[in-house]
Amino acid sequence: MQLRYFAWVRERIGQDSETVDLPGSITTVADLLDWLAARDEGYASAFADREIIRVALDQEHAEHDAPLAGVREAAFFPPMTGG
Amino acid sequence: MTDTSTPSPADLAPVEVRIQSDDFDVAAEIEQLRRANPNIGAVVTFTGLCRDEGGRLAALELEHYPGMAEAEITRIARRACERWPLDGLTAIHRHGRIEPGGNIVLVVAASRHRRAAFEAAEFLMDYLKTRAPFWKKEHLKDGTSGNWVDARDSDTRDADRWKA
Numbered sequence: 156m157q158l159r160y161f162a163w164v165r166e167r168i169g170q171d172s173e174t175v176d177l178p179g180s181i182t183t184v185a186d187l188l189d190w191l192a193a194r195d196e197g198y199a200s201a202f203a204d205r206e207i208i209r210v211a212l213d214q215e216h217a218e219h220d221a222p223l224a225g226v227r228e229a230a231f232f233p234p235m236t237g238g
Numbered sequence: 239m240t241d242t243s244t245p246s247p248a249d250l251a252p253v254e255v256r257i258q259s260d261d262f263d264v265a266a267e268i269e270q271l272r273r274a275n276p277n278i279g280a281v282v283t284f285t286g287l288c289r290d291e292g293g294r295l296a297a298l299e300l301e302h303y304p305g306m307a308e309a310e311i312t313r314i315a316r317r318a319c320e321r322w323p324l325d326g327l328t329a330i331h332r333h334g335r336i337e338p339g340g341n342i343v344l345v346v347a348a349s350r351h352r353r354a355a356f357e358a359a360e361f362l363m364d365y366l367k368t369r370a371p372f373w374k375k376e377h378l379k380d381g382t383s384g385n386w387v388d389a390r391d392s393d394t395r396d397a398d399r400w401k402a
Binding site: 159161162163211214215216230232233234235236237238 | 286300301302303305306309310331342343363366367368369370371372373374375386387388389393
């Protein structure tokens with residue numbers, strides 16, 4: 156699965172995208188966030204305040220309980236501040 | 239307002255969404271809609287500008303999610319076209335470095351009558367603020383680049399007003 160990061164999530168993780176092979180136990184967005192946060196300090200810092208992290212699956216907004224089956228691209232970012 | 243019927247896609251107004259680093263020309267965008275349809279009676283435009291925050295700000299840097307930015311604003315614009323009788327809806331959002339006084343975003347809503355145009359422009363902006371994947375970073379005049387702009391609760395409340 157392709158992962159993409161934006162704004163301060165990207166800065167804390169230190170890269171804007173990566174490709175990962177997910178273990179079979181990772182079935183929802185929340186599982187993926189837990190898995191990523193356990194990787195190192197950068198990921199832990201990016202996802203420390205889990206509730207404010209916004210998620211898009213294949214470029215559509217999704218909730219943290221959304222399933223990952225069939226998803227090719229997941230993106231994580233702070234609340235949006237455009238306009 | 240209540241919907242009595244759902245218009246078929248062929249009846250919906252043309253939607254134009256552009257994400258670009260270049261500036262835009264408000265008059266040219268109005269002209270394009272007017273030329274396409276001589277039965278337009280009202281055009282409402284909203285232009286969002288970069289503030290200098292009391293002289294503190296040198297520039298904003300706008301990051302976006304290419305692909306999703308276009309897709310999400312298009313989804314919001316199509317919802318506006320289903321909800322109001324529009325004759326054209328254009329949204330342009332810039333990315334990259336924008337200095338105080340510079341344009342950030344443009345919405346142009348065209349309709350036979352003014353109310354639909356006013357409401358659709360406001361609806362599109364309210365949802366764009368909370369759902370279009372853009373993020374602003376501040377660059378300050380003292381040379382520091384620092385803070386990501388925080389999302390405002392009032393923007394979420396503004397968008398929630400349209401949930402009927």
